[in-house]
Amino acid sequence: MTASSLFLSVSAAAFWLLLTGGVAAATSLPGVPDGCGTRCHKSKVREAFVHGPVGSDDCISCHNPTGLEHPKQRGAFRLVAEGAKLCSVCHEGKADKKVVHPPVAKGACLDCHDVHQSPYRMQLKADGAALCFGCHDAEKFKASHRHAPVAEGSCLGCHDPHQSDNRALLKGSGAGLCFICHDKKMAEGVSIHGPVAEGGCTDCHAPHGSPFYKILKNAFPEQFYLPYAQENFALCFDCHTKDLAQDKRTDTITGFRNGDRNLHNLHINKPDKGRSCKTCHDPHAALQPRLIKERIPGFGTWEIPIRYTKTDTGGTCVAGCHKPKSYDRLRAVRNP
Numbered sequence: 001m002t003a004s005s006l007f008l009s010v011s012a013a014a015f016w017l018l019l020t021g022g023v024a025a026a027t028s029l030p031g032v033p034d035g036c037g038t039r040c041h042k043s044k045v046r047e048a049f050v051h052g053p054v055g056s057d058d059c060i061s062c063h064n065p066t067g068l069e070h071p072k073q074r075g076a077f078r079l080v081a082e083g084a085k086l087c088s089v090c091h092e093g094k095a096d097k098k099v100v101h102p103p104v105a106k107g108a109c110l111d112c113h114d115v116h117q118s119p120y121r122m123q124l125k126a127d128g129a130a131l132c133f134g135c136h137d138a139e140k141f142k143a144s145h146r147h148a149p150v151a152e153g154s155c156l157g158c159h160d161p162h163q164s165d166n167r168a169l170l171k172g173s174g175a176g177l178c179f180i181c182h183d184k185k186m187a188e189g190v191s192i193h194g195p196v197a198e199g200g201c202t203d204c205h206a207p208h209g210s211p212f213y214k215i216l217k218n219a220f221p222e223q224f225y226l227p228y229a230q231e232n233f234a235l236c237f238d239c240h241t242k243d244l245a246q247d248k249r250t251d252t253i254t255g256f257r258n259g260d261r262n263l264h265n266l267h268i269n270k271p272d273k274g275r276s277c278k279t280c281h282d283p284h285a286a287l288q289p290r291l292i293k294e295r296i297p298g299f300g301t302w303e304i305p306i307r308y309t310k311t312d313t314g315g316t317c318v319a320g321c322h323k324p325k326s327y328d329r330l331r332a333v334r335n336p
Helices: 003-026 231-235 263-267
Strands: 061-064 078-079 295-299 304-308 314-319 321-328
Touching: none
Parallel strands: none
Antiparallel strands: 061 078, 295 304, 304 314, 314 321
C-alpha cells in the first residue's frame, strides 16, 4: 500500500469514528451530561426552582427507559413508580401522623407541587395563601380584622402542609400553638383568666379573622369610656352573667359588692363614662388577684397605679383614680 493510499484509509477511518461517536452522543441515555434537559427538554429547567434530578439531568431517576426508541416510539420511558410512591423513592413519607392533608392522604403530591420546576420554592404551584386558595374558600379569610399570619398569606405559620398530630394540621395544640409567636408571659401571674389557664385562646379569639378588633369572637369596646349597654360587652357576657352590672343592689349576681351595693354597676353602668372591663382587669393574667392590673394605661404618659388586696369576704383597692376604698360582702364598709 502506498503512503498516499494509507493516508486516505486512516483519514476515512477517523472520519467514520467521528460520525459514529456523534451518533452515540445523539442517542445517549438520559442521565448522562448530554441528556434530556440539555438536549431536547430545555423548557423543563427555566424556572428559579428546579427539582433536583431535573436540574442535574438525572431524568432516569424517575423515568425508566424501556428499550423503545425515543422519541419515535411511545412508551420509551415509564415512571419508576406511580403517585406518592414515586416521590417516596427519594422523599420521606408524609402520611404517618394522626391528621393528614387530604391531597397527601390520597397520594396527590402534584396537586401542590410541580414535578419539574416552578417559580416558587419547593416547586409549589403557587405562592403563599394563593396555593391554599386553590382548594379552600378565600372569602372565609377576608374579615376586617385578620390574624397577622393570615393577612400576610402565611398559612404555614400555624399549619403543617402535610401532616400533624393535632387537629386541622396545626403545628401545636391549644395555647402552645399561640406561644410559637406570642409571649408566654401573658399567661403567667397570680391570677389567670379561665380560658387562658386552660389553653383556650380560641374561646375569645378567632384564629383567622373577625369583624371585631384583636380578632375577638364578639363585641368588646376599644375605648376606655363608653355608655353602658350589654351588647358592648357581648364577649364577656358569652361566659359571665349578663346582669353583672344591671342592678344597683344585689346579694347574688356579683361578688364585687359592698354589702348589697353592686360595685360593678357603680363602675360600669353609667350613661356617659362607664368604664370598660379592661380598665381594671387584664383579660389574660395579672400579678394581683381577680385579674386586677397593676397599672391602667390610657392617660398620656401617666399610668394609673392600682394596688389591690383581697380578703375572704371582700378587698381593698388603693388606686390613683380615687381614695383608698374597701368593700365587704357580709358587712358593708363605710368608706370616707
